[in-house]
Amino acid sequence: xxxxxxxxxxxxxxxxxxxxxxxxxxxxxxxxxxxxxxxxxxxxxxxxxxxxxxxxxxxxxxxxxxxxxxxxxxxxxxxxxxxxxxxxxxxxxxxxxxxxxxxxxxxxxxxxxxxxxxxxxxxxxxxxxxxxxxxxxxxxxxxxxxxxxxxxxxxxxxxxxxxxxxxxxxxxxxxxxxxxxxxxxxxxxxxxxxxxxxxxxxxxxxxxxxxxxxxxxxxxxxxxxxxxxxxxxxxxxxxxxxxxxxxxxxxxxxxxxxxxxxxx
Ligand SMILES: Nc1ncnc2c1ncn2[C@@H]1O[C@H](COP(=O)(O)OP(=O)(O)OP(=O)(O)O)[C@@H](O)[C@H]1O
Ligand SMILES: [Mg+2]
Numbered sequence: 001x002x003x004x005x006x007x008x009x010x011x012x013x014x015x016x017x018x019x020x021x022x023x024x025x026x027x028x029x030x031x032x033x034x035x036x037x038x039x040x041x042x043x044x045x046x047x048x049x050x051x052x053x054x055x056x057x058x059x060x061x062x063x064x065x066x067x068x069x070x071x072x073x074x075x076x077x078x079x080x081x082x083x084x085x086x087x088x089x090x091x092x093x094x095x096x097x098x099x100x101x102x103x104x105x106x107x108x109x110x111x112x113x114x115x116x117x118x119x120x121x122x123x124x125x126x127x128x129x130x131x132x133x134x135x136x137x138x139x140x141x142x143x144x145x146x147x148x149x150x151x152x153x154x155x156x157x158x159x160x161x162x163x164x165x166x167x168x169x170x171x172x173x174x175x176x177x178x179x180x181x182x183x184x185x186x187x188x189x190x191x192x193x194x195x196x197x198x199x200x201x202x203x204x205x206x207x208x209x210x211x212x213x214x215x216x217x218x219x220x221x222x223x224x225x226x227x228x229x230x231x232x233x234x235x236x237x238x239x240x241x242x243x244x245x246x247x248x249x250x251x252x253x254x255x256x257x258x259x260x261x262x263x264x
């Protein structure tokens with residue numbers, strides 16, 4: 001059956017805010033719930049790819065050129081680089097180390113900001129996927145502009161810290177500017193990750209976020225949990241690594257909130 005594909009970008013210029021972790025875990029939860037999910041790794045760090053594949057496979061994706069960078073550089077349908085993960089309903093287009101040069105490639109192209117949308121069009125129009133989730137690098141350059149132009153929704157994972165909030169202001173400005181180029185893009189919400197409920201700063205941050213106007217803040221936040229790191233060390237989403245862990249439940253809750261929002 002043909003599906004109407006929704007493309008969700010996970011982006012925040014603040015490094016280490018939980019983009020790759022949130023993207024991989026939400027992707028897994030959606031796939032487990034029966035949605036067909038394609039994940040797209042657009043970061044040279046290849047963290048999304050490492051979330052599902054062993055290091056040697058990820059290095060091979062990079063060296064072989066069978067990755068998103070080649071699709072962008074040569075304007076090839078990225079569908080030819082789709083890899084099935086070991087999980088049902090869950091596939092991935094890997095990144096490669098050369099994604100570090102994607103900014104340069106994109107500036108040289110006509111309508112360069114729409115390149116990613118063009119190379120993902122085949123996957124979108126195939127009607128095979130319910131969701132395409134894109135993991136972004138911690139920048140606000142041409143690659144992230146491309147991600148914004150390809151997406152229907154933006155999800156901003158943030159950490160409750162002073163610099164996390166500073167980065168959020170930049171991200172929200174960038175979102176407002178990119179909407180001029182992709183008016184269909186909407187802000188799905190802000191999701192707090194790596195939360196430490198014992199800290200006053202965390203509680204203050206939640207209060208601050210809740211007061212932002214016209215911005216959806218996920219009620220579910222993801223608390224710090226070492227199971228997340230052990231799962232990543234094992235190239236697995238946390239719910240596959242430790243089904244009953246606290247964070248597995250939190251990601252399931254967050255995905256539920258996300259579905260309610262996109263299905264409104
Ligand atoms: N709930 C959690 N509990 C413990 N550690 C976490 C949790 N979520 C993320 N981390 C860790 O925090 C670090 C940053 O997370 P992640 O890599 O997802 O952020 P990112 O925004 O993708 O980073 P980058 O900007 O480098 O792409 C990682 O080492 C990850 O293992
Ligand atoms: Mg990342």
